[in-house]
Amino acid sequence: MGKYTNLDSDVYSVFGTVGWKAEKIKTHPSNFIAIDTSTEFIRVSIIPSGNGVNRRSISGVLIIDIFTPSGSGPQRPSAIADKLDTYLSSKQLIVSSGIVIQFGNSTLGNTGNDKDNKALFRVAYTIPFNYFEVL
């Protein structure tokens, strides 16, 4: 498979693990609309926008939008971000022979009420990554 396909499957697979599922945080990828009335969920977007060390490598950021009820304060988004950190921050995924994904340190930024649903508050969790593939 190509680097973009590998990157998608390897990063998204973190959210398919038994450990993450046990966190009971509803998780959606980008370009997917769930039939769901939840007021708390996250949306994962992989942005492979940076250079790599070779043609089979790439860098970028993982942006995870954390949605929680508006007016409920900062505690819950921060708690979810801490859980994300335990799976991602400074972690290295050695997913298959010759492929390594290294995550850096995360940052958190409030983006305010969601533009489509003012009853939801959105916080952006951002973490840089480097994807390496041996040629």
Place this chain on the structure above:
Amino acid sequence: MGYKALVNSQVRSAFNLIKDLAEDVTFVKKLDSSFNFNTLEAKVSSSVSVITKAVVTESKKVSEEHNAMNKLVMLKTQDIGDITAYDTLVLNGQNWKIGTSILSDGFVTIAEIHKEV
């Protein structure tokens, strides 16, 4: 008869009175969907089909980068209930995707539908 029932009855009559201006359509509503992070597949686990009538109030072809056709359709809210983006409307045998702009007053729903042509 309450006012809501009265208005719904009048809406139904109006769709019948305009005869073939209201076209027979099938509305396919997703009831449940999920995404599998291991296979990266989005799956619609259940859906329901509703046969109803729709009035096309506007057609617009946008061809700046690719041939997209957008339409505005008016539907009876009582027939279709609550709809969501990416539900499907079968109009004249062709599948159209419901867009993200859906307007309803509780009796009539006006939705954008999209398709490549």
